[in-house]
Amino acid sequence: MAPQESSDQALNQIEQMDQKHVFGTWSYQSEVEPTQIVEANGVRFTDSRENTVIDFSGQLMCLNLGHSAERVEDAVTQQVSEAEYVSPSYTTEARAKLGKKLADVTPGNLTKTFFSTSGTEANEAAIKIARFYTGKEKILSRYRSYHGATYGSISVTGDPRRLASEPGIPGTIKAPDPYAYGSTLDPMESLDYIDEMLALEGDTVAAVLVEPIVGSNGILVPPDEYLPRLKEIAHDHGALLICDEVMAGFGRTGEWFGSDVFDVTPDIMTMAKGLTSAYQPLGATIVTDEIADHFEDNMLTHGHTYAGHPVACAAGLAAIKTYEEENLIERAADIGRYLEDRIEDLADSHPSVGDTRGVGLFRGIELTQHPERREPFGEREDKVSKGSTVLDEVTATAYDEGAYVANMINTLIIAPPLTITEDEIDEAIAALDSGLSVSDNAMSR
Numbered sequence: 083m084a085p086q087e088s089s090d091q092a093l094n095q096i097e098q099m100d101q102k103h104v105f106g107t108w109s110y111q112s113e114v115e116p117t118q119i120v121e122a123n124g125v126r127f128t129d130s131r132e133n134t135v136i137d138f139s140g141q142l143m144c145l146n147l148g149h150s151a152e153r154v155e156d157a158v159t160q161q162v163s164e165a166e167y168v169s170p171s172y173t174t175e176a177r178a179k180l181g182k183k184l185a186d187v188t189p190g191n192l193t194k195t196f197f198s199t200s201g202t203e204a205n206e207a208a209i210k211i212a213r214f215y216t217g218k219e220k221i222l223s224r225y226r227s228y229h230g231a232t233y234g235s236i237s238v239t240g241d242p243r244r245l246a247s248e249p250g251i252p253g254t255i256k257a258p259d260p261y262a263y264g265s266t267l268d269p270m271e272s273l274d275y276i277d278e279m280l281a282l283e284g285d286t287v288a289a290v291l292v293e294p295i296v297g298s299n300g301i302l303v304p305p306d307e308y309l310p311r312l313k314e315i316a317h318d319h320g321a322l323l324i325c326d327e328v329m330a331g332f333g334r335t336g337e338w339f340g341s342d343v344f345d346v347t348p349d350i351m352t353m354a355k356g357l358t359s360a361y362q363p364l365g366a367t368i369v370t371d372e373i374a375d376h377f378e379d380n381m382l383t384h385g386h387t388y389a390g391h392p393v394a395c396a397a398g399l400a401a402i403k404t405y406e407e408e409n410l411i412e413r414a415a416d417i418g419r420y421l422e423d424r425i426e427d428l429a430d431s432h433p434s435v436g437d438t439r440g441v442g443l444f445r446g447i448e449l450t451q452h453p454e455r456r457e458p459f460g461e462r463e464d465k466v467s468k469g470s471t472v473l474d475e476v477t478a479t480a481y482d483e484g485a486y487v488a489n490m491i492n493t494l495i496i497a498p499p500l501t502i503t504e505d506e507i508d509e510a511i512a513a514l515d516s517g518l519s520v521s522d523n524a525m526s527r
C-alpha cells in the first residue's frame with residue numbers, strides 16, 4: 083500500500099528515524115515514507131500533520147472494536163500485573179477460558195485450539211496439523227488468496243506476493259477462484275475445476291485451504307452453495323477443509339465467522355486480527371474433536387515460546403466478551419446494510435465503480451477504467467511493482483478529505499470498526515466520493 087496522505091510536508095524527526103532504521107513491509111525501501119500516528123480514539127486516528135481521519139478499513143482490516151476499547155485495554159493491564167508471561171507448558175485462566183470460548187463461538191464440533199501470535203502462524207499450524215492428521219502432503223489453495231508471509235503460508239498464498247519466495251514449500255497446488263466479475267470461469271464452474279484437480283491428484287491432498295470470503299484479493303463473496311459444496315468435494319477426495327478466517331472472522335461479516343455466512347463447519351479454522359481486535363498479536367488454529375483426538379497418541383510436533391501468551395489471551399477473551407455483550411455481531415449485520423446502501427449511492431454516481439461486493443461490514447469497491455470491458459486500473463503485478471496507481475491517488479484524496487481506506491490491487495477495501503455509526507459512515511463516504519472523482523477523471527474514453 084502506498085502512503086495515504088498526499089501532503090508534501092517533510093517527515094518529522096520520528097518518521098525520519100523510522101525510515102532510516104526500520105524496514106517497511108512489502109515495500110521498495112526507497113518508496114517508504116512512514117506516517118506517525120499520534121492519537122487514536124474510537125473510529126478515528128490522528129497523524130503527525132494533524133489530520134484526523136475515520137479509520138474506514140480498521141487499519142489492516144483488524145481493529146474490529148476500533149481504537150481505545152477500554153475493556154480490552156484494562157484486561158491487558160491487569161494480566162501484565164498478574165502474570166506477564168508463562169511458558170506454554172503452564173496454563174493461565176486467560177488461556178483456558180479463551181480456549182473454551184473459541185469452542186463456544188466457532189461452529190459445530192470445533193473444540194481444541196493451538197495458539198500462536200499471528201495469522202500466518204495460525205495457517206502454518208493448520209497446514210502441519212492437516213498433514214500430520216491425514217498423512218498426506220499436498221495443500222490445494224486458490225490464486226486470489228493471501229494466507230501470510232512465512233514460508234508455508236506464502237507458498238499456499240496465490241497473490242503475487244508469493245512469487246519472490248518461490249519455489250516455497252513442496253506440495254502446494256493452486257486452483258481458480260469464485261470471482262464472477264473478473265474471471266473467465268463462472269464461480270460454480272471453478273468448483274468443478276477443483277473437483278477435477280483433486281481427482282487427478284489421486285489420494286495425495288491433505289487439505290483444501292480457502293478464505294470463505296476472500297479479503298485482500300478483492301472481497302470475493304462466493305454464491306451461497308459454493309462453500310458447502312467445496313466441503314463435500316474435499317471430503318469426497320479424502321481432503322480436509324481449512325477455512326482461513328483471519329480477516330473475515332469476529333463479526334466482520336455480521337456473523338461470527340465467514341463460514342457461518344454459508345452454514346459450514348470446516349475441519350480446521352484459523353483466526354487472528356479481530357480475535358483480539360488487534361490489541362495484542364494472537365493467532366489461533368481450532369480443530370474438530372476428531373482431529374483433536376488423533377493427537378492423543380500422535381505427537382503434536384509444533385510449538386512456540388509465545389504459544390498461549392497470557393497477555394494476548396487476556397486481550398482475546400476481553401475482545402470476545404465485548405463482541406458478545408455489546409451485540410456487535412448483530413450490529414455489524416444491521417449497520418452493514420446501511421453501509422451497503424451508501425456504497426450503492428457511490429456506485430450510481432461514479433462511472434469508475436465497476437463492481438461492489440461484500441457482506442456486513444466487509445465490503446469492496448472494484449474500480450474500472452472501462453465498464454463494458456471491465457478493464458481494471460490496477461493489475462496483480464502492481465502489488466509488487468514500484469510506483470503508485472490510480473487507486474493510490476483515490477485513497478490519498480479520500481485521506482485528505484477525512485477517511486483512511488485501504489486499497490489492494492484494483493479494489494478499495496472497506497472494513498471499519500464494528501462500532502461505527504451511520505453518521506461516521508456518511509462522513510467516510512463523502513471523503514470517498516471526492517476520492518472517486520480521481521478515478522472517474524482517469525477513465526479511458
Ligand SMILES: Cc1ncc(COP(=O)(O)O)c(C=O)c1O
Binds near residue numbers: 142200230231298326
Ligand atoms: C486471510 C488472511 N490470512 C492470513 C493473513 C496473515 O496474517 P498475519 O499478517 O497476522 O500473519 C492475513 C493478513 O492480512 C489474511 O488477510
